[in-house]
Amino acid sequence: MSLKGKVGTEIEIKSPPEKYYNIFKGQAYHVPNAAPDHIQGVDVHEGDWETHGSVKIWKYTLEGKSGLVFKEKVEYDDANRSATHIGVDGDIMQEYKTFKATYQVVPKGTGSLAKLNIEYEKLREDVPAPDKYITLMVNITKGIDEHITKA
Numbered sequence: 001m002s003l004k005g006k007v008g009t010e011i012e013i014k015s016p017p018e019k020y021y022n023i024f025k026g027q028a029y030h031v032p033n034a035a036p037d038h039i040q041g042v043d044v045h046e047g048d049w050e051t052h053g054s055v056k057i058w059k060y061t062l063e064g065k066s067g068l069v070f071k072e073k074v075e076y077d078d079a080n081r082s083a084t085h086i087g088v089d090g091d092i093m094q095e096y097k098t099f100k101a102t103y104q105v106v107p108k109g110t111g112s113l114a115k116l117n118i119e120y121e122k123l124r125e126d127v128p129a130p131d132k133y134i135t136l137m138v139n140i141t142k143g144i145d146e147h148i149t150k151a
Contacts (some may be wrong), residue, residue, distance in 0.1 A: 002123070003097075007134050008117035013145040017081055017105045017112040024083035024103055024143050025076055026050035035143030037061065038136060045071065052076050055088065062136055072101075081105045082115075096130070097121040101137060114141045 013020060023030055026049050032039045040059040047054025056072040071089035076082070087099035104115040116137040118130050 001099050003122045004086045004120070005122075005129055006117060006119045007131055008115065009134055009138060011114045011138055011141055012108060012111060013105075013114065013141060014111040015105075015145045015148040019148050020080040020105045020112055020114065020141075020144060021083070023121055023148070024074075025078075027087050028056060030147065031140065031144065034147035035119045038139050038143065040066065050076075058089075060136070063132060077104075092130075092133070094121055097123050101132070101133065103137065103141070114145075116141065 015080055023034070028042050028049060032041055038061055040061065042056055042058045045055040045057050052075055053073060055071065055073050058072065060066075060068050060070060062068055069090040070085075070087060072085040073088055075084040075086065077084075082102055082104035084100055084102040087093050087096065087101075092099050098119070098121040100119040102115075102117045102119075104117075105112045106115065107113075116134060118133055118137075120130055
């Protein structure tokens, strides 16, 4: 059994691709308002909200457990409207040697298609694939979509 893997899904959203991507690119501070059941806070640790390589600390709830922390370095790809969150510390890093969560959005009809992927390497064989984190990403995406379409 390999310790490395990739999991992902796609979800159709009503938001225009630019607005969805811009939440991750420069307005991540809106995510706790858009998905309060899942994200309780996000703070810039190094850099700023929109610079490639900035470090942010996310406070989140997963499967009913609150108070979890994810410290990440972000990479942006404006041409492909994708934001990759590379884990550097926090609760996730107790199970995974590497953890890269990518939110990408492409135009589809009057809305968009959000492509959510995680590339990972487990620390041990008994660590499950990060499917629960894909579910979290789907829930965050739904919250962001609703937040954007209500505005």
